[in-house]
Amino acid sequence: xxxxxxxxxxxxxxxxxxxxxxxxxxxxxxxxxxxxxxxxxxxxxxxxxxxxxxxxxxxxxxxxxxxxxxxxxxxxxxxxxxxxxxxxxxxxxxxxxxxxxxxxxxxxxxxxxxxxxxxxxxxxxxxxxxxxxxxxxxxxxxx
Amino acid sequence: xxxxxxxxxxxxxxxxxxxxxxxxxxxxxxxxxxxxxxxxxxxxxxxxxxxxxxxxxxxxxxxxxxxxxxxxxxxxxxxxxxxxxxxxxxxxxxxxxxxxxxxxxxxxxxxxxxxxxxxxxxxxxxxxxxxxxxxxxxxxxxx
DNA sequence: AATATAAATGCAATTAGGTTGCAAATGTAG
DNA sequence: CTACATTTGCAACCTAATTGCATTTATATT
Numbered sequence: 001x002x003x004x005x006x007x008x009x010x011x012x013x014x015x016x017x018x019x020x021x022x023x024x025x026x027x028x029x030x031x032x033x034x035x036x037x038x039x040x041x042x043x044x045x046x047x048x049x050x051x052x053x054x055x056x057x058x059x060x061x062x063x064x065x066x067x068x069x070x071x072x073x074x075x076x077x078x079x080x081x082x083x084x085x086x087x088x089x090x091x092x093x094x095x096x097x098x099x100x101x102x103x104x105x106x107x108x109x110x111x112x113x114x115x116x117x118x119x120x121x122x123x124x125x126x127x128x129x130x131x132x133x134x135x136x137x138x139x140x141x142x143x
Numbered sequence: 144x145x146x147x148x149x150x151x152x153x154x155x156x157x158x159x160x161x162x163x164x165x166x167x168x169x170x171x172x173x174x175x176x177x178x179x180x181x182x183x184x185x186x187x188x189x190x191x192x193x194x195x196x197x198x199x200x201x202x203x204x205x206x207x208x209x210x211x212x213x214x215x216x217x218x219x220x221x222x223x224x225x226x227x228x229x230x231x232x233x234x235x236x237x238x239x240x241x242x243x244x245x246x247x248x249x250x251x252x253x254x255x256x257x258x259x260x261x262x263x264x265x266x267x268x269x270x271x272x273x274x275x276x277x278x279x280x281x282x283x284x285x286x
Numbered sequence: 287a288a289t290a291t292a293a294a295t296g297c298a299a300t301t302a303g304g305t306t307g308c309a310a311a312t313g314t315a316g
Numbered sequence: 317c318t319a320c321a322t323t324t325g326c327a328a329c330c331t332a333a334t335t336g337c338a339t340t341t342a343t344a345t346t
Contacts, residue, residue, distance in 0.1 A: 015342055048296045053333065073216030096263055112255040119277030120239055127270045134262030158313055158322065191325045
């Protein structure tokens with residue numbers, strides 16, 4: 001998946017600034033989701049903390065990123081699929097949160113349909129599996 | 144479901160203190176999960192903030208409560224089913240997080256089995272549906 | 287290219303959630 | 317009823333996140 005920050009910004013009516021481009025580049029670099037603290041560590045010299053928060057919020061609202069909370073309540077961000085929009089996030093895939101390295105993966109597994117009890121109307125469903133990821137599993141088995 | 148705090152504490156090798164009993168009582172009062180901030184508001188005069196955190200952590204570890212993170216990364220707590228233990232939490236039901244009143248419900252709906260990609264081993268799976276709950280739905284329709 | 291203007295940024299200060307260390311208070315086994 | 321381990325409360329601290337405001341920057345228009 002090729003990422004073109006400038007195009008993405010234009011498509012979502014966001015001004016093209018170097019901070020915004022940097023954030024998108026950084027998040028697009030890795031296939032796994034990246035946490036706010038990690039982003040801050042990487043971009044802290046170039047971008048102010050507050051600006052980073054504001055950019056991430058803007059991206060989430062516009063449907064550019066989706067936000068995944070890990071078990072500690074830390075925000076993690078990943079690039080949305082192209083079909084996401086302001087109105088609806090289509091990140092209806094399962095997330096995998098490694099309890100060892102803490103990385104969050106977007107799996108290519110759809111969330112099964114869930115039937116809601118009478119009276120409850122779900123607009124989004126979120127599924128996160130916790131366990132040991134591919135990489136950590138290899139490392140632990142002493143390979 | 145009848146809750147007997149004193150019994151629960153004994154069963155889990157926790158000393159019987161009035162703070163611990165109060166926390167259990169408060170959480171058992173409502174059928175929906177209660178957030179840390181709410182608990183603090185209700186019990187803040189009787190119990191120190193730090194003590195509350197420690198009690199909640201102890202309860203989670205012992206399998207008395209399970210912790211559910213909402214979309215803002217706030218911790219919410221609900222009483223576990225009797226089969227929960229230190230080793231394994233059996234809260235494998237779907238949670239419903241109302242985006243209006245922010246309450247979290249434990250639904251009587253099991254989480255479907257999810258097949259993991261090769262290399263990924265899941266020990267727990269968490270599913271949360273976001274939308275409008277029973278009560279808020281009634282209120283909004285002007286009943 | 288110059289400029290007006292609306293939006294984005296950086297900074298300082300603040301709020302809130304959560305943790306740590308330690309002395310005093312409390313529960314419980316003998 | 318005593319001794320001891322545990323729990324509690326307090327003060328201090330850390331990190332995540334937010335707000336208000338002055339300054340800077342992007343861009344549409346001339």
